[in-house]
Amino acid sequence: MNISKICCIGAGYVGGPTMAVIAQKCPQIQVKVVDINQARIDAWNSEDLSALPVYEPGLDAIVGEARGRNLFFSSEVDLAIEEADMVFISVNTPTKTYGEGKGQAADLKWIEKCARQIASASKSNKIVVEKSTLPVRTAEAVKDILDNTGNGYKFQILSNPEFLAEGTAVEDLLDPDRVLIGGDTSTEEGLEAIQALVDVYAHWVPSERILSTNVWSSELSKLTANAFLAQRVSSINSLSELCESTEADIYEVSRAIGKDSRIGPKFLQPSVGFGGSCFQKDILNLVYICRSYGLFEVADYWEQVIKINDHQKGRFAKKIIKSLYNTVSGKKITFLGWAFKKDTNDTRESAAIYVADLLLNEGANIYVYDPKVSEDQMYNDIDYLNTRTKVENRRLLQSEFDPYAACKGAHAIAVLTEWDEFRELDWQKIYDQMQKPCQIFDGRNLLDKQKLEKIGFRVYAIGKSS
Ligand SMILES: NC(=O)c1ccc[n+]([C@@H]2O[C@H](COP(=O)([O-])OP(=O)(O)OC[C@H]3O[C@@H](n4cnc5c(N)ncnc54)[C@H](O)[C@@H]3O)[C@@H](O)[C@H]2O)c1
Numbered sequence: 001m002n003i004s005k006i007c008c009i010g011a012g013y014v015g016g017p018t019m020a021v022i023a024q025k026c027p028q029i030q031v032k033v034v035d036i037n038q039a040r041i042d043a044w045n046s047e048d049l050s051a052l053p054v055y056e057p058g059l060d061a062i063v064g065e066a067r068g069r070n071l072f073f074s075s076e077v078d079l080a081i082e083e084a085d086m087v088f089i090s091v092n093t094p095t096k097t098y099g100e101g102k103g104q105a106a107d108l109k110w111i112e113k114c115a116r117q118i119a120s121a122s123k124s125n126k127i128v129v130e131k132s133t134l135p136v137r138t139a140e141a142v143k144d145i146l147d148n149t150g151n152g153y154k155f156q157i158l159s160n161p162e163f164l165a166e167g168t169a170v171e172d173l174l175d176p177d178r179v180l181i182g183g184d185t186s187t188e189e190g191l192e193a194i195q196a197l198v199d200v201y202a203h204w205v206p207s208e209r210i211l212s213t214n215v216w217s218s219e220l221s222k223l224t225a226n227a228f229l230a231q232r233v234s235s236i237n238s239l240s241e242l243c244e245s246t247e248a249d250i251y252e253v254s255r256a257i258g259k260d261s262r263i264g265p266k267f268l269q270p271s272v273g274f275g276g277s278c279f280q281k282d283i284l285n286l287v288y289i290c291r292s293y294g295l296f297e298v299a300d301y302w303e304q305v306i307k308i309n310d311h312q313k314g315r316f317a318k319k320i321i322k323s324l325y326n327t328v329s330g331k332k333i334t335f336l337g338w339a340f341k342k343d344t345n346d347t348r349e350s351a352a353i354y355v356a357d358l359l360l361n362e363g364a365n366i367y368v369y370d371p372k373v374s375e376d377q378m379y380n381d382i383d384y385l386n387t388r389t390k391v392e393n394r395r396l397l398q399s400e401f402d403p404y405a406a407c408k409g410a411h412a413i414a415v416l417t418e419w420d421e422f423r424e425l426d427w428q429k430i431y432d433q434m435q436k437p438c439q440i441f442d443g444r445n446l447l448d449k450q451k452l453e454k455i456g457f458r459v460y461a462i463g464k465s466s
């Protein structure tokens with residue numbers, strides 16, 4: 001089956017970059033990315049490529065090359081579905097905030113809406129691809145809706161989870177470790193649909209890296225991969241606390257164990273806690289699924305990864321309070337970084353939000369400098385927690401455009417995101433303009449501790465005894 005038109009529902013952090021790369025690599029395929037959020041679509045269509053709604057290194061060039069040629073962004077969802085041979089669903093699947101499964105299960109209402117819309121807008125048979133991260137067996141529900149609410153056309157459902165990480169999305173998409181395609185391997189139509197998607201990726205991904213499985217394995221592999229990755233971060237973070245009590249150095253431990261080829265060096269970087277829209281949501285979802293099958297021990301095992309992560313964020317905030325003589329009330333504390341990792345403007349579940357909330361509870365005045373995050377976004381994040389009024393949040397927290405202004409007069413600086421530019425700051429100048437004693441809390445082990453101590457700073461770095 002030859003695919004000539006693709007529609008992707010959802011122009012977010014996954015839909016936008018993924019489709020831009022497919023369009024760049026497959027110039028003969030027309031790719032339309034659609035979204036109900038008109039402002040987002042307008043931003044994707046913006047002439048100024050620095051105003052795209054997703055910041056990812058290298059993405060502007062790819063969009064610049066393909067947009068208007070075979071890559072289009074539009075809010076005409078029905079029309080794009082009708083025209084396409086293959087429809088990707090790449091909408092958000094956040095943790096439920098209400099009802100059964102609140103706080104754990106994935107909220108699938110946007111997925112169901114998409115399935116119903118695909119069914120009603122279709123005027124031919126289609127391949128429907130789950131790109132969103134979904135609980136195992138969601139394809140069953142999607143198929144049920146498509147088969148029972150459609151216009152009599154046939155749908156093949158594939159699971160094709162996305163493994164890109166933000167900040168490196170373009171590299172990950174251009175050179176993926178693997179592409180996973182789950183489908184109905186028991187029928188000819190199912191195998192044909194799998195092959196059609198394999199053929200799209202085969203334009204640039206070597207065939208040995210394109211794996212096909214049954215749908216359920218594919219859906220579950222995505223949750224499993226994120227659970228394993230997050231578990232490594234929680235494992236190293238849990239031991240960072242032990243290092244601080246024993247004079248072991250978490251970096252030396254991490255390097256030593258990472259050299260074991262069975263363990264490997266990646267994802268052993270201690271931090272103030274993992275953030276991002278995926279790890280916590282996907283593990284909570286895994287925990288919920290396990291409990292719903294009565295697998296309580298398995299659920300408890302994975303839940304511990306989240307508990308350690310919450311503990312890590314909390315103990316970082318407590319360390320700041322304790323070091324500032326047990327009170328931060330009315331004190332200026334500077335945050336360097338608000339994004340959940342460097343090279344992205346995404347702040348979802350960023351550790352900075354939770355650390356800020358704990359310090360604001362104690363009456364701290366927080367000034368934030370982040371090179372890519374707007375003040376509005378910071379207020380959205382902190383207001384969302386509903387801990388205090390919006391007025392209070394605006395009184396206690398502000399963003400600064402300049403890192404030196406953010407640090408001037410501060411009692412302490414906390415590094416929350418590992419932006420490279422923080423290393424290059426003039427730390428002597430910052431020292432001269434701060435309250436003494438000058439304290440730095442490096443939640444990313446980004447800065448040169450010895451150099452800073454030589455200037456006169458007191459430096460706390462995760463997993464290193466001071
Ligand atoms: N962000 C990541 O790095 C990442 C990586 C891999 C997988 N995922 C998964 O991919 C999915 C999407 O994540 P994201 O970060 O791109 O989310 P996002 O919130 O950035 O984007 C989702 C978009 O879908 C749109 N949308 C929702 N319902 C719609 C509908 N009925 N019709 C049209 N548009 C609709 C929203 O307006 C939004 O713009 C999630 O399941 C997520 O878990 C995310």
Ligand SMILES: O=c1ccn([C@@H]2O[C@H](COP(=O)(O)OP(=O)(O)O[C@H]3O[C@H](CO)[C@@H](O)[C@H](O)[C@H]3O)[C@@H](O)[C@H]2O)c(=O)[nH]1
Nearest residue numbers: 162163164165166233267268269271274275276278340341
């Ligand atoms: O050694 C490490 C590695 C990561 N992190 C933190 O973990 C979080 C997540 O980082 P990362 O995984 O690089 O970014 P994401 O964009 O959240 O990507 C994850 O989540 C995506 C969404 O499902 C998946 O597609 C990716 O494969 C998976 O890496 C960030 O806060 C990082 O700072 C650490 O603290 N230490």
